[in-house]
Amino acid sequence: MGISMNIIIAILIFSVLIIIHELGHFLLAKSNGIFVTEFSIGMGPRILSMVKTVKGYRLRGFMSTGDFTAANRELEATIYSIKLLPIGGSCMMLGEDETVEDERAFNKKGVWGRISVVLAGPIFNFVLAFVLALIIVGMRGYDPAKIANVTTVAKEAGLQDGDVITRIDGKNINLARELNMFLYMNPLSEASVDLTYERNGEKHNATINPEYVKNYMLGFYYDDGNKAVVKEVMDDYPMKNAGFQNGDIITEINGVKVATKDDIINYFKEKPLSDKPVVITYQRNGAENSANVTPKLSGQGYSIGFALDGSRVKTSGFGVVKYSLAEVKYVIVMTVDSLKMLFTGKVKANDLAGPVGIVDMIGSIYKDSAPSGFVTVFLSLASFSVLLSANLGVMNLLPIPALDGGRLVFLLIEVFRGKPVDQTKEGMVHMIGFIALMILMVFVMFNDFSRIF
Incomplete structure (x- = not known):
């Protein structure tokens, strides 16, 4: 697939994720009586806008800042815009970054109403991830932590091929990927490992003493x-x-x-x-x-004496819902664990992937799945979109200025103080955070280009 097609598919995926995110803010703003001045897709100059008149909606081409302000003032209705750069989006609300003496302003609403509006974006991303997971699990099934290739120490503990791990050292396991992530985050040592597994519908417990292998x-x-x-x-x-x-x-x-x-x-x-x-x-x-x-020697270390099958098993009814939730939970936990590794130095900043890297990944996914037909392509891209959507939700909840999580910090401070933080000071903090994020984005994109090209 050509680079242009990679970009088209990536734009479509990014657009859906961002529209859903901003739609969450939009719907909760409307339900709280907050006036949304603009709902836009993309960033940069407006290339197409739809405004409401007494005769209904009408389309407009390029709209300058002055035209935009006048339209809001005269029409007092939300302007829907498509902007030049097909990345990002926004839901601009009256009184969001400044004090406005209007009962429809964001700053005039109760603190819990404003918290619900800010939280709605990330929550809608988690909901989208869940909906996509429902489709994937419904069509392909889920990957149980089914044991394969049992060797010495696992055999001695009574495990057999086909057993399904449901718990390890106190942590519940629903998916093979969850077990792999647990073992990655908690490397094996000489310490024993406690397992719960199912065989023929019955649960059993076992303790394994890891062995050192090459x-x-x-x-x-x-x-x-x-x-x-x-x-x-x-x-x-x-x-x-x-x-x-x-x-x-x-x-x-x-x-x-x-x-x-x-x-x-x-x-x-x-x-x-x-x-x-x-x-x-x-x-x-x-x-x-x-x-x-x-x-070739690929690694050495402690082993619990088995591998995981990794293949998917079909399920239905409540099982689809249960394992779809498990898919989303896994991605969220994996994202949080990855951030922990980044802050502790286990993952280097150079390993971060930005938009260019994601476009390259999408191209690889398409290339690998295309020979198997449209359904495989769709499900593969949907699976990647679950990862992206949950990532977007988690990242926006981080307590970083300019992100939803940064706004939540100020709102929670307001809850405990009983009065809001001065909006000028809050706006300055968010501006500094936005500049820092742009610098980080440039760094990540430079890494993407250097890694790919």
Whole structure:
């Protein structure tokens, strides 16, 4: 897919996320009797505006600041605008950043009404994430923390392939990704791990004493089906260096015939990879070839003796709602945990992705899912949109000036003080915060360009 199409899809996704966010502010403002001066999509100069007259709505082209002010004063109705730059959006309210002697002004409303208006934007993003998750889970199912490839310490604790982990060290687990994130945030050590798992509808408890292991990889991904086909080979890994290509069909491993992906998985389950060479026989364009591949040490550390299946399982009824909520919760928790890692130095600032990086990710998602058809493309982009929408909600709740969270801080101060903070001083703080955010955005975009190009 060309870069232009990447940008078009990204603009569509960003627009939906931002419109939903601003719609939350808009609807709660209206319900609290606050006059919304402008509801806009995009940033920069207005290129198209719709204003209300006594005869109804009419469209206008470019509207200057003076025209805009006059329209608000004369018509006393919300102006709906599309602006030049297709990023961002706004819901401008009367008396939001200045004291206005009008009963419809934001500053004239009760503090809890204003808090509801500010909170509505992020909450609407969480609601959008949930709606998208309902579609995804309803069509594709969810990924239970189903055990696969049980080895020594897990076997000794009584676990079997197919068991589903529901709790680890006191934390409830609904998804395989939740368990992976928990283990990432809480690295294993010599300390024992307490698990709760389900088998045939019954719950069991187990305690595992992690073992220190070395992990080796050949460096390839399987086909999406159950064929013994190489879907992709990883750069700087043995399979790539040995000359394997996408589409190669693996037929034998060390002389043992394999016909499916499960055959390969079962072979390495019985004979785990080590630093010893593996002879792999494969077919390409009808011709048979063999190669000696020496696995690469990909990591070492403590293990609880099993992997996760990761495949999705269909559900219905209440299960769709339950696991859709679990999807949104997972993304929110992951976002918060990522911020913690950023502030503690576990994640570097250079790893941040901005609009350019997101456009590149969208292009990669489309490229990888397009061969499987429209439904797969839609669900893949919807899944990414769940991540973006929940991220937008969390980021806007951060207590940073110029963001919704920054405004909430001042409103909560007002709750405890019994009177509002001087709006001039608050506006100055938000202005400084806005400038800082713009500087951060420039930094992130520079990182995006340097990483991609």
